[in-house]
Amino acid sequence: MRAQRLAALLLPLALCCAAEPAQAPRTVQLAATSLELGYAPQAFELSDEGLSDWVRTSARAVESYYGRFPIDGVRLELRAVGGRGVRTGRTEGGRLIQVVVGRASTRDDLRRDWVLVHEMVHLALPSVASPHHWLEEGLATYVEPFARLEIGELPAEEVWNDLVEGLPNGLPRAGDRGLDRTPTWGRTYWGGALYFLLADVEIRKRTDNAKGLRDALRGILEAGGTARSYWPIERVLEAGDKATGVPVLAELYARMRHDPAPVDLDALWRELGIERHEGSVRFKSDAPLAKVREAISISPRAGS
Numbered sequence: 001m002r003a004q005r006l007a008a009l010l011l012p013l014a015l016c017c018a019a020e021p022a023q024a025p026r027t028v029q030l031a032a033t034s035l036e037l038g039y040a041p042q043a044f045e046l047s048d049e050g051l052s053d054w055v056r057t058s059a060r061a062v063e064s065y066y067g068r069f070p071i072d073g074v075r076l077e078l079r080a081v082g083g084r085g086v087r088t089g090r091t092e093g094g095r096l097i098q099v100v101v102g103r104a105s106t107r108d109d110l111r112r113d114w115v116l117v118h119e120m121v122h123l124a125l126p127s128v129a130s131p132h133h134w135l136e137e138g139l140a141t142y143v144e145p146f147a148r149l150e151i152g153e154l155p156a157e158e159v160w161n162d163l164v165e166g167l168p169n170g171l172p173r174a175g176d177r178g179l180d181r182t183p184t185w186g187r188t189y190w191g192g193a194l195y196f197l198l199a200d201v202e203i204r205k206r207t208d209n210a211k212g213l214r215d216a217l218r219g220i221l222e223a224g225g226t227a228r229s230y231w232p233i234e235r236v237l238e239a240g241d242k243a244t245g246v247p248v249l250a251e252l253y254a255r256m257r258h259d260p261a262p263v264d265l266d267a268l269w270r271e272l273g274i275e276r277h278e279g280s281v282r283f284k285s286d287a288p289l290a291k292v293r294e295a296i297s298i299s300p301r302a303g304s
């Protein structure tokens, strides 16, 4: 799982070619909207219902985190390839998501998938200029596991363990500059995720846990910031900060945009009460920021 996540994120999106012509699109009903699902007839061994269930579950994670599905009228195209499991995906202009799926995938394979949730999270952020690509990929990398945790699809230990293992990829290496100036894979996906984890922790510290990153992200969405819009990064961060009442996103961006801004991750894990233990993690409830970690992990349900 963890290795798969890291390896798959290494795949250039260019590998995800155009979908095969999909026929007879199905409408998948979500909580308050629907999306159109298209794939070639008999492309997959799994039933139409099995595929629709996976789409609904992925959407439910995003609905839960954001309070609603970010955009109405999205089309999801599946392209079948040999083998099992979900390979890669891309989101285009907030209208189309394309995902490459093994034709022999089972319900269990799809249950383990993170790619579709990752792509759906992209819907909930405006497009930004290319030096800020880390904002888009970091957000999807950070939010996806917590959204799935929230609907019971991932255990908290696995979510935090993935962060403990993955985030060192996002730390600045010798010669690296800030996030806007180092467009490597590690800094784009995991450096961006680190920005959002630090933001989540800091918002919660400054608001005595009353607000978190999700409030900022919901604020951006409510201000009309979806993948169908193109905003300057300052406008995105300002909309998020307005929703929490603390200028954490803008301040953190100022700190990390041009300069390497190294982070002592071991110290952060200690503060949050996260200890490595036999290939996973265990939690310490007496750590200084244990309540912050718990609030990030156990978030209010949709609509709250």
Ligand SMILES: [Zn+2]
Binding pocket: 118, 119, 122, 136, 137, 140
């Ligand atoms: Zn992505």
